[in-house]
Amino acid sequence: MGTGRTALLGVDAETAEELIARHGGGADIAAWNAPGSTLVAGEAATVRAMVDELAAQEVFGRLLPGDIAFHSRFLEPLREEFAAAAPGIRPRATTAALVSTVTGEVVEGPALDHAYWADNLRRPVRFVQAVDTLVDLGCRTFVEVGAHPTLSPSLTECCTARGVDPLVLPTLRRGEGEQENVLRTVWELRRTGAARPHGAGKVRFLAAAGTGAPRIALRGRAAQFAAGVTATAMTALETAGGATAPTAPERRSVSVDWDTTEDLAPAEASVVAGPVAPGAATVAAYGRTTGSGWTRLLTARHETPAPADADPPDLAELTGRCTTPRTVADTAADTAWHAGDEVLVRLRRGTAPGRRSALDVAFRITAAVLGAHAPLSARGIEPYDTGAEPRWVHIARTGDGTATTTVMAEDGGPLLRIARSAWRDRTAGDSPTEEAPPAARQDTEEKVDPSTLAAADPATRAALLTERVRRVAAAALRTTVDRIPAQRPLSKLGMDSVMGLEVRRTLEADFGVEIGLVRILRGATAADLAADIADGLAPQPTPGTTHDQREPGHGPGLPDLDDPADIERLLADLDALSPEEVDSLLGRLAGDAAGEI
Secondary structure (H helix, E strand, O other), X not given: OOOEEEEEEOOOHHHHHHHHHHOOOXXXXXXXXXXXXXXXXXXXHHHHHHHXXXXXXXXXXXXXXXXXXXXXXXXXXXXXXXXXXXXXXXXXXXXXOOEOOOOOOEOOHHHOOHXXXXXXXXXXXXXXXXXXXXXXXXXXXXXXXXXXXXXXXXXXXXXXXXXXXXXXXXXXXXXXXXXXXXXXXXXXXXXXXXXXXXXOOOOOOHHHHOOOOOOOOOHHHHXXXXXXXXXXXXXXXXXXXXXXXXXXXXXXXXXXXXXOOOOOOHHHOEEEEEEOOOOOOEEXXXXXXXXXXXXXXXXXXXXXXXXXXXXXXXXXXXXXXXXXXXXXXXXXXXXXXXXXXXXXXXXXXXXXXXXHHHHHHHHHHHHHHHOOOEXXXXXXXXXXXXXXXXXXXXXXXXXXXXXXXXXXOOOOOEEEEEEEXXXXXXXXXXXXXXXXXXXXXXXXXXXXXXXXXXXXXXXXXXXXXXXXXXXXXXXXXXXXXXXXXXXXXXXXXXXXXXXXXXXXXXXXXXXXXXXXHHHHHOOOXXXXXXXXXXXXXOOOOOOOOOOOOOOOOOOOOOOOOOOHHHHHHHHHOHHHOOHHHHHHHHHHHOOOXXXXX
């Protein structure tokens, strides 16, 4: 069978047939891939001459590896051999309409006998005709089942030629997690209303999800949630430090740093944002879900001037440069092309105008192009509020793994620019018992500004207090704040009586509210302690005084067991300690070198 070649040509079937005739007729149409893409197979010299002619005309043509002339007259002997070897095939009736790429039409189940599959080997692939039939049947949603979405661009092109705007989704993607990709496709089908579950209205993933598997946000949803949080923070930043829109002669942009790798369920999350101090041009955004406490999500600040490389690209140059089709697995994407490290994405119609929508498509499309999960940081976010609908997204990948993203209107006018963004793949582990690198430890002295607390609404106040408790607890446990879940008991994170006293003294010094050591040791979470502080928040001290009246050197921190006040506090809570902690404490008080705390 190794007597020919196969090639993919960037021309329609009619032009391909003319090429075949012009070069001696020693090849066949092997597949109608798309209106402007045809597969040919035949004699090696004929196929190579066709590719060379197109190359001279600067038209796409590529020889495929191997020496097999697929779906051509050269496979005729193999068809007869296959039909003779498989007479025992017993096809059954289908339960749904089945469209064949052998005939391009609806085929009945009983017709799928050994002769049909022999024809499938020999006859050309009528993909364009099959898609036309599906469109005539009213199909507008397509799921490509395979190891990688290789047919999605052709399918989209076929539908576009018929004036149809399809929803095309993959099942798997090369080099990516199978479970995440399948679940994301199911989610997109549900979200768009293209598919609805039967029975009780629930989708059950059974063993595919696994009861012990961590619950993470799917890639598209995590990026979409990140965009929403960023938009909320930018709105708060306008109030805190002036408008973010570019103004003449000075251009201003926004920088965002994500403060956690914890994924919140977007549909259930509440988000608030406010300045870190009154009048500050820096804001923090916090989020929580029904089953979690407040978590600090990101910090946003102004950048002046805007980054030097923030000039938007020229759409005409991009369309001339990015000509190789590629797939971008996001429902907002219509078609996409790439050239080197650049990707140009044409968006579907219907995206609402405005900064929030522009951020949404910028984050989602960037995540899809990079194969990333959620952002770590974004520098030089510069919105151009023109009121136009987003129609293009351009992503330029850099050598250090970051990307530059520009959202453009129909005419190429810039709507939003992100000068540089860094991304992560998945949620990091959250075990708080591992020793964190010193550079990664949080600064426990980052206190909450009293005037910020006083001016905050209840939700923002709770978020600020929870974040402060988490930071203090992280310092006591000698770990990082992202390893202190707001709803997990501190005692289960490894906090003992001495660490608990350290936390209590620090928080009492911060807020003038008494914190019970017993409560810390008996299951209180960071969110619980934040609620206690909010309930009992004392009036602000008068200028020149502090809550902690100790001598210098005896401020919040590790308990000083030479201090009678500390000893008295520990002994007062002795009943709350475990036997091991009592032995350890007594050993330390007695100077027993074997005692460990």
